Amino acid sequence: MRETRTPPGACLACGKIVDAVTSLDGGHRPKPNDITLCLYCGHIMAFGEGLRMRPLTDAEMVEIAGDRTLLKAQRARAAVMGHKRPADGRSRPRGLG
Helix, strand or coil: CEEEEEEEEECCCCCCEEEEEEECCCCCCCCCCCEEECCCCCCEEEECHHHCEECCCHHHHHHHCCCHHHHHHHHHHHHHHCEECCCCCCCEECCCC
16 A cells, blocks of 8 residues: 555544545555545545545545445455444444443
């Protein structure tokens, strides 16, 4: 995996500062309109001009629904953040509840 520094910006959902991204394929550098997700909360966003975060358009939401790469990223995020899926099917961080 390859980390790329980006201009610092806040996640549109949780407000955490995002200043780097990691490519799952190891070689991709982010560009405007690429999809990303917040490591902290999992919110899905897109890069805008200057690699600033922007909300997804309705068309982008439909396009990425069930996308295998995005699902892989969500699984990787869950592993990094220590999430596990309890028997009731809801996701929550380890050590909470």
